[in-house]
Amino acid sequence: MHSRHFMNEEEDFKVGPRSQKAWGVHIATAFFFGEAGAGLYFVSQFFDFTIGMSIALLMVLIGKGGGHLVHLGQPMRGWRALAKVGTSWISRGLLAIAVFVFTGALHVLNLNTAFMPQALSALVSLVAVAACLVIMVYQGFAMSHSSAITLWSTGLMPVASLTYGLLNGVLLTLVLGFNTPLLNDHPEIFQLLQAAAIALMLYGLVMVLSLLHGAKYGSEGGQKSVELLVRGAFAGWFVPVVILLGFVVSALFMSFAPRNLFSMIAVAGTELTGYYAFRVLMFKVGTYDPVMSFAHHFRR
Amino acid sequence: MAKWGMVFDLRRCIGCNACAVACKQENTLPNGMFFTKTLSEEVGVFPNVTRIYIPTICNHCEDAPCERVCPTGATYTRADGIVLVDHDLCIGCGTCVVACPYDQRTRIESEMLEQGLFNNGELTPFEKQGNVRFTAGTVQKCTFCHERVDAGLDPACVATCPTEARIFGDLDDANSKVRRLIQEHRGRQPLPEKNTNPRVFYID
Numbered sequence: 063m064h065s066r067h068f069m070n071e072e073e074d075f076k077v078g079p080r081s082q083k084a085w086g087v088h089i090a091t092a093f094f095f096g097e098a099g100a101g102l103y104f105v106s107q108f109f110d111f112t113i114g115m116s117i118a119l120l121m122v123l124i125g126k127g128g129g130h131l132v133h134l135g136q137p138m139r140g141w142r143a144l145a146k147v148g149t150s151w152i153s154r155g156l157l158a159i160a161v162f163v164f165t166g167a168l169h170v171l172n173l174n175t176a177f178m179p180q181a182l183s184a185l186v187s188l189v190a191v192a193a194c195l196v197i198m199v200y201q202g203f204a205m206s207h208s209s210a211i212t213l214w215s216t217g218l219m220p221v222a223s224l225t226y227g228l229l230n231g232v233l234l235t236l237v238l239g240f241n242t243p244l245l246n247d248h249p250e251i252f253q254l255l256q257a258a259a260i261a262l263m264l265y266g267l268v269m270v271l272s273l274l275h276g277a278k279y280g281s282e283g284g285q286k287s288v289e290l291l292v293r294g295a296f297a298g299w300f301v302p303v304v305i306l307l308g309f310v311v312s313a314l315f316m317s318f319a320p321r322n323l324f325s326m327i328a329v330a331g332t333e334l335t336g337y338y339a340f341r342v343l344m345f346k347v348g349t350y351d352p353v354m355s356f357a358h359h360f361r362r
Numbered sequence: 363m364a365k366w367g368m369v370f371d372l373r374r375c376i377g378c379n380a381c382a383v384a385c386k387q388e389n390t391l392p393n394g395m396f397f398t399k400t401l402s403e404e405v406g407v408f409p410n411v412t413r414i415y416i417p418t419i420c421n422h423c424e425d426a427p428c429e430r431v432c433p434t435g436a437t438y439t440r441a442d443g444i445v446l447v448d449h450d451l452c453i454g455c456g457t458c459v460v461a462c463p464y465d466q467r468t469r470i471e472s473e474m475l476e477q478g479l480f481n482n483g484e485l486t487p488f489e490k491q492g493n494v495r496f497t498a499g500t501v502q503k504c505t506f507c508h509e510r511v512d513a514g515l516d517p518a519c520v521a522t523c524p525t526e527a528r529i530f531g532d533l534d535d536a537n538s539k540v541r542r543l544i545q546e547h548r549g550r551q552p553l554p555e556k557n558t559n560p561r562v563f564y565i566d
Contacts, residue, residue, distance in 0.1 A: 080465050084456035135454020135498070139453045151431070210460060353465070354564070
């Protein structure tokens with residue numbers, strides 16, 4: 063432990079790429095629940111699937127909210143994060159979460175009790191979907207908002223968030239909707255979701271590889287990040303879990319496995335495991351560029 | 363209104379780290395926290411090998427990404443260009459830490475304030491009077507010693523540097539030493555490709 067600590071301090075005093083340590087597992091967990099929950103709500107609302115919508119609201123409120131609160135250094139002041147909606151994606155995200163939970167809960171309640179007039183109900187459902195779309199993408203924007211970490215600083219990051227969010231939503235709907243009237247009475251919905259899942263897996267795979275490609279040729283810090291993922295300390299997690307389990311195995315399962323609840327759980331389990339690993343690894347390998355990119359030109 | 367900035371003369375830096383010590387003393391920084399660091403690296407091929415020293419500090423950027431991403435407005439820029447953190451507003455989300463391309467921000471963990479200099483849970487009198495300036499769970503960074511600057515003094519690191527490798531002054535004053543050095547030696551900003559327009563320049 064001491065030697066490891068010592069080595070980290072040594073790295074901090076070298077001219078060279080340095081790892082970010084501010085964001086870690088807690089915020090990765092919050093991002094995981096945020097994208098999975100918002101994606102589930104989006105797909106569930108499309109089919110008025112109240113079980114999915116209810117679970118999605120809990121995932122965002124408890125999973126995402128809890129992850130963020132555990133991460134914060136001063137959680138009791140967390141409400142202050144609403145102050146800078148004009149410039150900060152964190153503020154925009156928090157506002158979207160508040161609006162989503164409120165309007166989403168109203169919409170679910172209304173589906174069961176029909177207490178709202180039709181026009182108001184349509185407006186509330188529209189606002190809930192808009193807020194859940196913001197939750198699906200804002201995390202990508204928050205990561206790419208600054209050019210500090212090349213791996214994150216790309217326009218692909220919000221698209222990757224949206225892709226993962228939709229994919230998680232489709233797979234969780236297939237699991238939660240299995241043996242319910244949603245999928246039992248409408249086999250065409252199952253086929254639609256199955257096709258969407260496979261398409262999103264292929265798209266997501268290309269997206270993740272594009273992220274790596276852009277980072278590798280972007281800067282020294284980006285190159286270091288990709289090295290850590292592909293050949294370095296995290297290669298044992300990235301390739302087998304994020305790529306193989308998260309995309310390849312889950313796509314093969316979805317394509318060829320028999321249509322039963324176990325298969326759906328297996329597909330969702332492998333994909334969500336890959337996705338969680340992706341979120342954690344994105345933070346673990348986040349690397350700053352060398353502070354002085356021109357340092358080597360001095361005193362030659 | 364002055365726009366404060368700093369010049370690092372890399373010909374003069376000897377890597378003694380007196381600046382870091384003066385900074386820790388002036389700001390009573392706890393263990394594990396530095397507002398300024400002197401990075402070093404060996405360059406060249408034997409027998410023509412040398413060691414370079416690169417002092418680093420918060421660059422008080424004109425287009426500070428830390429200020430832009432802060433969700434509470436805790437990070438702000440004064441009229442004289444000094445970027446500060448209001449720790450009464452900071453929620454410790456760390457967004458500014460990952461947004462700073464120069465890795466110049468640190469979140470104070472409670473252990474840093476409780477463990478003490480000797481890592482035994484006992485605080486020295488120096489730490490007891492100094493730790494009240496910090497709030498655990500919030501982010502801190504170099505302040506350009508703004509209290510000293512407001513009193514007409516140089517930042518502690520500048521005043522301490524034995525080789526005068528650090529020069530502090532008004533970037534808007536065409537006759538100031540920092541402006542003259544930057545112009546004469548073609549001062550370079552760190553990571554200009556990040557579009558932050560730092561107020562710290564390096565000359566060689």
